[in-house]
Amino acid sequence: MEIETQSPEETQKVAEELGRRLKPGEVVLLFGELGAGKTTFVQGLARGLGVSEDYYIQSPTFALINEYPGRIPLFHIDLYRLEPEDVYDLGLEELASQGILVIEWSERLPFSLGKEIRVHLKILSPERRKIIIEEEK
Numbered sequence: 737m738e739i740e741t742q743s744p745e746e747t748q749k750v751a752e753e754l755g756r757r758l759k760p761g762e763v764v765l766l767f768g769e770l771g772a773g774k775t776t777f778v779q780g781l782a783r784g785l786g787v788s789e790d791y792y793i794q795s796p797t798f799a800l801i802n803e804y805p806g807r808i809p810l811f812h813i814d815l816y817r818l819e820p821e822d823v824y825d826l827g828l829e830e831l832a833s834q835g836i837l838v839i840e841w842s843e844r845l846p847f848s849l850g851k852e853i854r855v856h857l858k859i860l861s862p863e864r865r866k867i868i869i870e871e872e873k
């Protein structure tokens with residue numbers, strides 16, 4: 737599916753709807769340049785998964801992986817600064833078996849994991865984004 741949003745809140749709503757229907761073992765791969773709205777999308781996704789509003793969700797650039805308790809545990813990963821060989825050391829397969837993975841800079845993921853839901857975010861203007869969601873059948 738394809739949708740255009742006009743604000744960060746609208747992008748979060750789209751993500752929240754996806755978050756509500758995610759099932760264990762599903763992996764959400766985010767694609768899009770810096771500032772496209774990947775982290776904004778994760779914030780909405782977390783709400784849909786029932787992660788408490790008390791958590792402020794930011795890119796896990798230093799921690800590499802952030803975990804949030806929700807209806808299903810959410811693991812938030814940002815591969816921006818990693819080399820493919822480092823990605824092998826993160827233990828993503830193990831995490832994927834424990835909850836939902838959402839990955840920023842999925843271009844850098846050198847292998848596949850679980851049932852993939854691919855989300856492409858494109859900047860149309862400072863406030864408008866095109867969001868394309870592709871789900872494996």
Ligand code: ADP
Binds near residue numbers: 743746
């Ligand atoms: P990324 O993680 O892809 O680098 P962020 O989510 O951190 O991107 O940042 C996106 C920026 O764009 C935020 O400052 C956000 O407020 C802004 N923004 C403006 N319009 C939108 C929109 N329609 N959807 C998502 N973010 C938007």
Ligand code: MG
Binds near residue numbers: 775795
């Ligand atoms: Mg980000």
